[in-house]
Amino acid sequence: DIQMTQSPSSLSASVGDRVTITCRASQGIRNDLGWYQQKPGKAPRRLIYAASSLQGGVPSRFSGSGSGTEFTLTISSLQPEDFATYYCQQYNNYPITFGQGTRLEIE
C-alpha cells in the first residue's frame, strides 16, 4: 500500500493567517491526490482533486499543488470556519489510502 504522511500533525494559527499543509507519498502518484476537510461529528468534504483542481463550491482561498511524491494544501487567509482536520488521499494505486490527518486549531 502507498503510505501518505502529512505534516504537521497539528497546527495552531489565527484568523487571517496563511497556512500550508504538506503530504508526502511513499512512491510517486502523479497528481492522483485529493484533499478533504472534516469537522467534528461530520463527514469529510472534498476540497481539491487531481492535486490542484478546486471542487465546486469550495472557496478560492483553498489551493493545492504538487505532483509525484510531494503535495501541499494552502489556505491563503484563514477564516473561522476553516478550523478543522484535513486529510490527503491518494488514488493512484489501489487500495486508496489517506494521510493521518492535520488538525488545524485556533491559536
Added chain:
Amino acid sequence: QVQLQESGPGLVRPSETLSLICTVSGGSINNYHWSWIRQPPGKGLESIGYIYYSGDTRSNPSLKSRVTISVDTSKNQFSLKLTSVTAADTAVYYCARGRDGYDSWGPGTLVTVSS
C-alpha cells in the same frame, strides 16, 4: 444535489456480520461508482471498497474476504456486509459517491462491535 444516507444496526456482536445500506436520493445510482469508507473513533479514514452500478466491485485487501458490496439499482441503494467482526471494526461507516475520490458523502453511522 445527490444525497446519501446510511442505515443499519448500531450494535453488532463479535463474530457476527455487519450490514449497512446506503440510500441515494436526488439523483440516479446509475453511471457512478459508490464507495464505503470507515473511521474508527478518534482515528483516520480507511477505504473499504467500491461498486459500480453495473455490479463490478473491489474491496481493500486488508479486509481480505470479509467484505461484500452489492447494489440494487431498482431501489437506488448499495450495501455493505462485513463478516466475522471484532472490536477493531468499531467505526463510523460512511457511504460516498466515487471510486478514486468522493464528492458526496452520507452523514455516517456509528457501528459498535460489542457483546
